Amino acid sequence: MVLDYAISKEYLSVNPIPNVKIKKKVLTLEQREKKKEKYLERSELKQVIKDMAVIDKSTALLIEFMSLTGLRFGECVAIQSKNIENNVLHINGTWDSVSNSKTTTKNIYSDRKITLPKRCLQIIEEYPLKYPKDKISKDNYIFIYKNNKPYSISIVNSRLKKINSAKNLSTHIFRHTHIALLTELGIPLKSIMERVGHNNPQTTLSIYSHVTEEMSKNIIEKLNEIDLLN
Incomplete structure (x- = not known):
């Protein structure tokens, strides 16, 4: 509109915008490999879970x-039994390791x-059975540790470091891996963002575009x- 006005007043002879071309950014091999490091391939995920089962x-x-x-x-560690109804999980909080609440x-x-797949329901059923009744969390947290409180991220990350993997393993890689798995299944970007609770599409889109490529x-x-x- 501004440019059209400028042309009408003869400040410009033509509108330059239609001729403007934005070059697509070409990623280097190193940049492409870094993107792949953000998530695990399905075969890598299976191996990590298998290796972790030996550790803990x-x-x-x-x-x-x-x-x-x-x-x-x-x-994940803030999930309580009351947050699950049938196969639907209501994510309504997060665990603060500082306040321990x-x-x-x-x-x-x-x-x-979010809707939980059958395997997640099996995990929920299986997990508490590992602990004696007196060790089960009074607040009905699912993923508890020896102190009757939800798992510490430092404990999980330290165990992940024990696994021999080409990827830099941390708890967050599994969130990115989930995005990659959904992308492989052909789930729309908007649906993936809603499931993982992303309001900024940057991270989701980065993984989504790489996997689709x-x-x-x-x-x-x-x-x-x-x-x-x-």
């Missing part, structure tokens, strides 16, 4: 649950409800294998 079965169940839900670590979620987008390459590889002449 409870932690293995915890990281498997995070991979299948996309929850932040604090959200459950607090509100990161933002309004983080307060959400890899999927496109796989399509070409499969097409190249088709021989219609023989």
Whole structure:
């Protein structure tokens, strides 16, 4: 509108905007590899869970649950029995390690409800059975540690460091892995963002675009294998 006005007043002879082209940013090989480090491939995830089960079965169940839900670590360990109804989980808080208590979620987008797959329900049923009745949390937290409180992120990260992996393992990688898994399943970006509680699409889109790019390459590889002449 401003440029049209400038042309009408003969301040400009033509509108330059239609001729402006924005070059697509080309990632270097190093940048592409860094993107891949943000999440685990399905085969890598299976191996990490398997290796963790040898170190500590409870932690293995915890990281498997995070991979299948996309929850932040604090959200995951703040889950209480009352937050689950049928197969729906209401994420209404996060665990604050400083105050050692459950607090509100990161933002309004983080307060959400998600549907749990069957395996997550199995994990919830299996996890408390590892502890004697007197050790089960009075507040009915699911993922508790020896002190009858939710797991500490430092404990989980220290155990992850014991696993021999090419990726830099931390609790947050499982959240990114969940985004990658949903992308592979063809779930729309908006639905993924709602499930993981993202209001800023930057992180989700970064992983989403990289995975879809890899999927496109796989399509070409499969097409190249088709021989219609023989």
